[in-house]
Amino acid sequence: MYKFWGKVRRHSQRGKKLGFPTANINLTxxxxxxxxxxxxxxxxxxxxxxxxxxxxxxxxEKKFLAxxxxxxxxxxxxxxxxxxKLIKNIRGNKKFNSAEDLIKQMKKDEQEARGYFNLRSI
Numbered sequence: 877m878y879k880f881w882g883k884v885r886r887h888s889q890r891g892k893k894l895g896f897p898t899a900n901i902n903l904t905x906x907x908x909x910x911x912x913x914x915x916x917x918x919x920x921x922x923x924x925x926x927x928x929x930x931x932x933x934x935x936x937e938k939k940f941l942a943x944x945x946x947x948x949x950x951x952x953x954x955x956x957x958x959x960x961k962l963i964k965n966i967r968g969n970k971k972f973n974s975a976e977d978l979i980k981q982m983k984k985d986e987q988e989a990r991g992y993f994n995l996r997s998i
Contacts, residue, residue: 878907880942881959896982898943899953901960903929907942909969912962913989916946919956923949924993926985927960933971934978947986947995964992 882901899916909930916925928943944960966988972978989995 878962913964930969
């Protein structure tokens with residue numbers, strides 16, 4: 877599918893506020909927008925993840941980027957280089973009516989990723 881890498885940058889920290897802290901990478905590659913089950917590599921370790929590619933329509937974002945939510949991960953990785961391998965597209969980019977509607981969908985997306993990787997919810 878697709879693979880990209882970059883340095884993790886601070887953005888609006890909206891993901892953290894929504895309960896899904898993400899590693900944000902500016903993209904220059906033309907990757908189709910959507911939500912992907914992914915693998916993220918930090919240094920020599922790989923992690924199961926879920927990655928959004930595109931512009932956050934719900935929040936009227938114009939910036940095209942990758943936002944990667946690493947499952948069961950809680951470390952500060954700002955300014956670290958990571959690589960992300962997109963494995964499977966599970967849905968397209970969508971504008972939600974509210975942050976609450978987006979959170980509900982994000983929880984469903986997370987469960988699909990956990991099922992793919994055979995991980996239990998924590």
